[in-house]
Amino acid sequence: MDRVNLRSVNPRNVLVVVAAVAGCVAPFVMGDLTFLMRMLLAAIVVTGLSLLMGYAGQASLGQGAFVAVGAVTVAVGTTRWGLPPLLVLVAAPLVAGAFAALVGVPLLRLRGHYLAFGTLALLLMVQTAMSTFDFLGGAFGISGIPAFGVGGSVFTDQRPYVLLALGLLALVLFVTHRIVDSRFGRGIRALAGSETAAESAGVPVMRGKLVIFALSAMYAGLAGGLSAFFTPYVSPDSFPALESFTYVIMAVVGGLGTLWGGVVGAVLVSTLLQVLNLVSSQPQLPPTLGPILQYATYGGLLVLALLFMPRGVVPAVQSAVTRADSRRGRAGRT
């Protein structure tokens, strides 16, 4: 009796509930929430990147460009124009998405390696624009971004930011889920396989790629906007290329083209880096150990994940669960 009941529960739903509970409890038991906040923001960005890379088959090595646009939107909107925080936080993903749609028209004519390098070039040019124009912060960046708040209530400590990030991550996952399961989503998956075949089957290839590109940029812009409120400081150095590479690592480790891959990748990679950070910051160790471990971990993770778990953690676990299920099913029948 018991076994039948247990099996009728979808293990995926159990995992989702566990993740949600863990996410809601963590902000109340952890001391310093900076690590948790960074992880959640990365998860939002990587969910979009995983959508772009996994479903639409387009690689971006410069996703940080859109994070930067979102952050600059918030910084300029609040400090230069004195706009209300809620308005600029809503504007951050919209501006980032519009920017992506604009640059996407020429950029998405590129594919494969060319697009990967094109997006990386875009990131470096966004950085230059930020440090060149004083309006966007100049070399010193924009500091003094006010705390986030709606109406009279203002965020005074880290916890409400983390809860807001959690809520936004849930929203991002929901939107992604709806898009992937739609007619449009199936068209996108088709064009990742073969653009020519998808085009002849009536999928609007360019528009589809542009929409997904803009959507992933919106997620990145949202994360950037929130991080600007949290930090509260935005400068060209806040978005190094290495950070954009980290997003790619997280997406690959978690599993491209899966809904939860971005979250799982962000959690695993961030946690691993945090642990290594703690280890390498022991006072008796040399100071170069930190960067050595960081680079070695990034590189090692990428190479090992791609060679031994090329589809990522989430699909690997899924297929293991399915295999175990079918084995149990067979055992039950005999």
Add this chain to the structure above:
Amino acid sequence: MTELVAYLISGIALGSSFALIGSGFVVVHRVTRVVNFAQGSVAIVGGMTSATLLDGLLPHGLGEIAAVLLCGVVGLVIGLLAIGRRGTPPLISLIVTLGASMLVSAAIIWLWGQDPVAPPGLGGSVTILGAEVERQRLLVVVATGVAFAALALFFSRSYLGKGLTASASNPFAARMVGIDVRKMGLLAFGLAGILGGLAGVLIAPSNPLSFYSDLPLVLSGFAAAVFGGLTSPLRTLFGGLCLGVAGQLTAGYLNGSYQTEMALLLMLVIMIIRSRAFVQEEVK
């Protein structure tokens, strides 16, 4: 006038080094369709190794050659990671080489620290048409010319080079006539390592390198290779020279900090204009 000549000459010297790194991209991409992101890191290893070897261990000449050969080995190892597993799609291989470049960066910080290193080069400078040019920069131009000539001879005249070209133009037919395409791919990675190492050894005396130089080197080399559609060494040389001269003119007459952006912008424009041709190449 003197100013212009100086900018042109330093642009040609700079462009030569771009072209050398770009030629590494071309050699690997021709044969394997993979873009090797670790090409810049290999150049840094070359520069750093030659600095260590020339510091009392080996005389000039031998030290540089040993450093370049070591880079060939590093390139081969990267190749094993990137294409050693059968059926890895090229875009995934690109990300593997990104991982490899990070591993190389970790090794560089471990062995040489985080500060820029410059091996001793040719000292002094000469005057050409009234413009003063460092002798090391002239050496870069000459060595690049020799390397590209050797590369052209290798691809068109030698048995091995023809095997590489055959694997590049039609892997299936190459396999039919008994060429081990995978071995040719690994060979291409090793050759690219040698070219990257040569670039690093030549650049480092006048532009000290650190693990941080990785990204600028990769981007400028890739930009040069884009001129040649990632397949033509000769057009890569032309592309590198264009980028170098355009960069130096930008730095000289506009603003030094826009030099990289100029190169990136040129790269983007060329890529987008030629995107239709790239697609046709992929279909072939």
